[in-house]
Amino acid sequence: MNVGVAHSDSNPNHSVYNSKGIWVTYILIIFLSHLFILSVPFFSVAIAWTLTNVLHDVIMFMMLHITKGTPWETPDQGDARTETQWEQIDYGKQFTATKKFLTTVPILLFFLASFYSKYDKVHFILNASVLALSIIPKLPQLHGVRLFGINKY
Amino acid sequence: MAIIPATWDMYDLIQGFLQAPAYHLIFEALLMVLIAKLFFSKSYKPEKIRLSEKEKEVLVKEWKPEPLAPDVPDDHPALQAMEKYCVDGAVGKTVNINGKDCINMATLDFLGFIGNKEIEEEAIKALNKYGVGSCGPRGFYGTMDVHLDLEDRLAQFMQTEEAILYSYGFVTIASAIPAYSKRGDILFADEGIGFAAQKGCVASRSTVKWFRHNDMEHLEELLKEQEVEDKKNPKKAKVTRKFFVIEGIYANYGDICPLPAIMELKRKYKVRIFLEESMSFGVLGATGRGVTEHFGVSIDDVEMVVASLENSMASIGGFCCGTKFIIDHQRLSGMGYCFSASQPPMVAVAASKAMELMQNNPVMLVKLRENCERVHKAIKDIEGVEVRGSPLSPVIHLQLSEPAADRDLDMKTLLMVQDKAISQGVAITPARYLDNEEHLLPQPSIRLSVSSQLSEEEIDKSMDIIKAVFRSVLSGNTAGHGGGGDSAEAHS
Incomplete structure (x- = not known):
């Protein structure tokens, strides 16, 4: 949120990811959650990384691609009710810095998880399938598309 | 792989990378391509408008402030009412208009709590x-x-x-x-x-x-x-x-x-x-x-x-x-x-x-109901006037049963009724609307409001006055139309 800054937008979802410090916060949250998972005694490094990746992708999928409208802000009177959070970012423009950043992070996480799981087949299948959740809905070609009418209303 | 000491922590991991299956490496290569494509695609930046000093000056010069309040026409009902009537003191059961006490049947004060x-x-x-x-x-x-x-x-x-x-x-x-x-x-x-x-x-x-x-x-x-x-x-x-x-x-x-x-x-x-x-x-x-x-x-x-x-x-x-x-x-x-x-x-x-x-003191509600019914009963049969509203309602609308095509004409008639009634000691008022903004503009009407404080005598008296006023205005109104004709003749 633009804390301490007055914004005149009735839907702050348009610009929330452009606020100061939000990228760093995002990375920090991933890092700290990873440390937390690593500190669980019976998880090996490989499991910890795969778990981080899976949790990150699933949570971000729910936050960005399932939640629609403006759940915490009402003044827009349901203007964005048909748009997912991702589609609202930067007023729906493609290839903005925020969108590039949000697409790159899960890919890098996948690289790390692959590396630390020693390119194991089972880990690969898990990591690659949740990566699909994070990448496919972000493609510009799928903007506003609801495959098979899922989550349409 | 002699370069990497076998005792190093990362040894296993690096070994894993070097022996990674081909499908995995191909997948990662594709992802690298995707990242590259993302970064080389033309970047869109959310618009930031930067004006030069010159442009700013032009904009400032061009700007003309709108008036804080729009011009009010001289015949605005609020202005006219202010000139005509001056209310003194609380607007309770009775209201002092131009120094004269009137029974108040215009304020929506059903239980008479104003001035309590x-x-x-x-x-x-x-x-x-x-x-x-x-x-x-x-x-x-x-x-x-x-x-x-x-x-x-x-x-x-x-x-x-x-x-x-x-x-x-x-x-x-x-x-x-x-x-x-x-x-x-x-x-x-x-x-x-x-x-x-x-x-x-x-x-x-x-x-x-x-x-x-x-x-x-x-x-x-x-x-x-x-x-x-x-x-x-x-x-x-x-x-x-x-x-x-x-x-x-x-x-x-x-x-x-x-x-x-x-x-x-x-x-x-x-x-x-x-x-x-x-x-x-x-x-x-x-x-x-x-x-x-x-x-x-x-x-x-x-x-x-x-x-x-x-x-x-x-x-x-x-x-x-x-x-x-x-x-x-x-x-x-x-x-x-x-x-x-x-x-x-x-x-x-x-x-x-x-x-x-x-x-x-729920008795006041009973009294209010009785008063409403009494008013309804009394006001029912004025010729040329239609009474809208339930007998239980303290809000009663008196409409002309034959409205003119011109809304303003009806309003004028009702204002005449208002003026005459006030001069005889009963304060009533036509219902006012923002004519252009209503979804469905109701027909012009006198809006009576009944209070529980009114006694039976007061109701009877004011009803008689309202009836008489309506009769005289409506019968005079036809004459009034004739009067319009007269003045036209006078002009010719």
């Missing part, structure tokens, strides 16, 4: 204790104990879980509707609803389907149409909220909504109800709880009851009551609640006291 000494005393006490203003909005240092007391009292009286106070009657319904109904939702609104509710419908951005005033058949027709629509797309229908917007007693017509019939439709078609009770709160029902009590409908079946405290309670503000989760939603989503300063504490105290007086 007990209420005034309490309000002055609160004034001395709290000062005038409340400092801020309710959520921002503006909540005083008296606000909470009044909310509790209202909730208890209305037999609902909770009530929420707004600082102005008009915004109560205008904020409550948009707090729940959003784009894509459907409002089934009566065409006779008041201006505040109309504005609420507009502010909600929902689809509004108007049904003819109190016409249940038309309403059911609309609901059936909607049902057919819903069947075509059940997934969409599942997330579309539907509401009725109705009033207890319609301020613009003076009649009561057929609540039992509406409840039936509500159950059948699964619609929620916004019930505006500004005119019926403190009027209908044995204890003054409004139209739900009048019809014996459980208030739990009506999602939201909204009423102004500016009529029978003779205070300022409004409230909305219902279940806890419905009301609490408004504490963050009711615009009028969030963003406007709360009622001055003395006003809340005055409303509390008025409630107390009404609860302790």
